[in-house]
Amino acid sequence: MRAAWIIAKNVIEESIRKKEIYVLFILSVAIMAVAAMASFFSLTGLVKYFTELSFLIVTYITVIIAVVVGARQLPTELNSRTIYPLMAKPLKRSEFIIGKWLGTSLISIFCFLVFEGIFIILLLSKGSSVSGILIQGIFLHILQLMLISSIVICLSAFMTNAANVTVSILYFILGHWIGKAISDALDKCGAFLVWMLKSLNYIIPHLDYFDLSKKIVHQWPPVPAWVIITVTIYAVVYISIFLLIGTLKFQRKQL
Template sequence: MNPTTHTIETARLPELPAREERAGTLNNVLAIAGVVIKEMYRRKDFYVLFVLTALVTLLMGSVTFFNQDNIVRYLKELCLFLIWAASLVITITTAARQIPAEREQRTLFPLLAKPVTRNQLVLGKFLGCWLASGISLLLFYVFFGAVAGAKEHQWPIVNYFQAAVLHWFMLGIVCAMTLLGSVVLAAPSSTNTIVLVVTVGILLIGRHLNKVALKLEEPVQSIVYGLYFVLPHLEIFDVRDLIVHNWSAIRWDIWAAGLAYAVTYSAIFLSLACLAFRRKAIN
């Protein structure tokens, strides 16, 4: 027996079994996520936006056109528009301030000394923001369903469920994108602005970028078409028109493929955020 080898082996810290390590990671991520969720319901952003959405919707719902009291689609469109705007604001502002706030308040150092790894911190922040946006979205959609159902006397629960889940997964991409922005960019305000502009831009012209590209000269055409394939198509998750005009539910396999598309892009942005955060000097 070689005594040197023996000494080295005993000097190592005992390694945790893989299952315990995974459980530890999960606990850390969930603990961080829990703090983010608590933060959301302590802040006033959500309540203000929810009350505003409810007020505008109910006010517009009280208007009667040509003595027809069962006109509802304009109200559904308005309410969904407000929900989309509010959810984007809540998600982006919540995600953008997470890591910079930890740095500013000097709570990042004790957090990373727990031990919580940088990856776990980013994952926890993402999960917290995503779940927080999901909770707010649930309340918004319950309100929407109640208003639409009261006026329309129809309850297409499956359609609403599909729309809400697609919306939530879209917010997952936005959340991951914002976290990446908050690590790379200097201040939360710039992250908020840039991510909001990019998100709204994709929602407005993402679907048409290929048509725009085809009208351009080379090499700009290839660049724009390339961008069309690279960009996350957030507009895919915007099924408001299907809901407003009472179209049939989306086929489940296609719906699931849409969710998989969102998970892929969220994972890409999250990996980039983890990578950028690992290389970032936090002091």
């Protein structure tokens, strides 16, 4: 796994040199700052509004970072042909894929933690406190970023950068509604379609399991520990499956 870590560090180094993260960072901090300055609600309303908007922005921006950084990894290595001297070294293709996933996950998690740090400082400045549900929400979003990174890296072995970004962003947007949409559709479908939808329901990871934003906004008490543990196992299983598929595809690829 040392080799995977070396690859991951290179992904981080590359991302630091690119300007897109800084642009997204400035944009999200600016939106958060505007939200924090708004004072046309009562204090309770203001905090809720600020929390909801900030969490939404941070979630979307960090997912975009994970998708943009992850999607370009393999295609760029192939197009710029940097992969040739790299793969001539004692590096397994599985280590390459895991390294790319690890680097993508770490860079998006780092950005998320920076954003959340700013968000918490602004929240505290409004006299609010850091709740248990907020900490759980942060943890689950980190898992979500790792899961999305694994999907993006897996897809990068199958499709181009642009196609990967489109599919991944669409999946992220629809992924939160898949469970509900499928259960709503079940009543209106025939037996075969019901079977198909149920299969789809089991196969596609449900991103809504990682979303505590509504509970954070409405200051719910923390969810039970077993829920967090179950969702963590759920994420680990799916991450492993996507990395395995990505590795198998990449191993079959002729460079």
